[in-house]
Amino acid sequence: MADKPTKGLADVVAASTALSDIDGQAGLLFYRGYDIHDLAGRTTFEETAHLLQRGSLPNGEQLAAYGAQLVEGRKLGALADANIPEIADRQAPMEALRTLVSLAGADDPDKDSNSPEANLRKAARLTAQQPVLVARYHAARTGATIPEPDPGLSVAANFLLQITGRTPERREVEIFDTCLVLHADHTMNASTFAARVCAATLSDMHSAIVAAIGTLKGPLHGGANEQVMRTLEALDPAAVAQSVRDRLAAGEKIMGFGHRVYKTEDPRATHLRKMSQELADASGDDKFYRMSKEMEEVVFETKGLYPNVDFYAATVYHYLGIPTDLFTPVFSVSRMAGWTAHVIEQHADNRLIRPDSEYIGERDQKWKPLAER
Ligand SMILES: CC(=O)SCCNC(=O)CCNC(=O)[C@H](O)C(C)(C)COP(=O)(O)OP(=O)(O)OC[C@H]1O[C@@H](n2cnc3c(N)ncnc32)[C@H](O)[C@@H]1OP(=O)(O)O
Numbered sequence: 001m002a003d004k005p006t007k008g009l010a011d012v013v014a015a016s017t018a019l020s021d022i023d024g025q026a027g028l029l030f031y032r033g034y035d036i037h038d039l040a041g042r043t044t045f046e047e048t049a050h051l052l053q054r055g056s057l058p059n060g061e062q063l064a065a066y067g068a069q070l071v072e073g074r075k076l077g078a079l080a081d082a083n084i085p086e087i088a089d090r091q092a093p094m095e096a097l098r099t100l101v102s103l104a105g106a107d108d109p110d111k112d113s114n115s116p117e118a119n120l121r122k123a124a125r126l127t128a129q130q131p132v133l134v135a136r137y138h139a140a141r142t143g144a145t146i147p148e149p150d151p152g153l154s155v156a157a158n159f160l161l162q163i164t165g166r167t168p169e170r171r172e173v174e175i176f177d178t179c180l181v182l183h184a185d186h187t188m189n190a191s192t193f194a195a196r197v198c199a200a201t202l203s204d205m206h207s208a209i210v211a212a213i214g215t216l217k218g219p220l221h222g223g224a225n226e227q228v229m230r231t232l233e234a235l236d237p238a239a240v241a242q243s244v245r246d247r248l249a250a251g252e253k254i255m256g257f258g259h260r261v262y263k264t265e266d267p268r269a270t271h272l273r274k275m276s277q278e279l280a281d282a283s284g285d286d287k288f289y290r291m292s293k294e295m296e297e298v299v300f301e302t303k304g305l306y307p308n309v310d311f312y313a314a315t316v317y318h319y320l321g322i323p324t325d326l327f328t329p330v331f332s333v334s335r336m337a338g339w340t341a342h343v344i345e346q347h348a349d350n351r352l353i354r355p356d357s358e359y360i361g362e363r364d365q366k367w368k369p370l371a372e373r
């Protein structure tokens, strides 16, 4: 007889990892032992992806070699490239990304190998290609002509260039790069767990990433950042507090608040709040930042809940000129660093992930032929 399940696997330790660690009581997050507060604003997304996928913060030579691999990896394969227009016509952004990454798997020169070397190459290609896929998808649906990826630009700068069509300001690039670093990995979150379950059957890297993208999409996980912006846009700025109280009283969840692990401030939200305020001030229209602050106060007073990573990410992306329905794809661009590292880690010390279940259905049913049912 199986034990009672823990609903939602809360507090169940499902894997060992050397990639990231959280102290939910103290509000701390570490990537391979580095405090997120030391990395944010000081380490680039490329360095962070190297840290996660390859085990160390790179020296200059290693960073140049990894950077060259990313620049090379931005080139799309023929199948993904050819299908972007039709997918852009028929699928919403996260669905499209799931399909396009699957097609990129068919294009990948290492598609038939799960070797550690092939996985490292695939991880770099996926990290490099995904932002280009998002930008090309957006261009296809809007009819815009976008600049080719610029080999001299970082992942963050290139993405902003391709999405907005203008050369981003230095500070905008720094802020977006910090967002990518902040979202890069987060222990056994739902999408990472999905990736590891898939990888543990000895399936391939692209299959695991497709599972992760489908899991990130939901509004209880990465999809919350888009919902935060939709909530801000729907609220009357003069009645934020009352509307939020009414929604909470009606039992509604307010997207961007609460967390399974953090019982205090999410350390990533501390940085995102500051960057949201900075961009709001610079934009000359701080309406959405002020509304966010008011929501934060009311949700805390009423429910004792803190904002999670998705809450202030929404206004940061908004002020950077990123379309609202691309917020979750942006999360995916960043989390690719962590997902791919988890697949590599899972394959390096694998055992099939297959938990038990508690049976709650009928027993002792008596079979009858069709005519008697
Ligand atoms: C990148 C990320 O994935 S961060 C999370 C992004 N998701 C969101 O922002 C969606 C909104 N938040 C939530 O739904 C939840 O807080 C989750 C999914 C993040 C965590 O879920 P769980 O750990 O399963 O907590 P659960 O949903 O059971 O909530 C516990 C209690 O707090 C309440 N609660 C939790 N989050 C919220 C919220 N955002 N708004 C209102 N109430 C909330 C629940 O209603 C529940 O109350 P009850 O005990 O009276 O029924």
Ligand SMILES: O=C([O-])CC(=O)C(=O)O
Binding pocket: 183, 185, 186, 187, 188, 189, 190, 260, 261, 308, 309
């Ligand atoms: O850890 C979680 O459950 C969700 C989260 O914050 C993340 O994936 O960044």
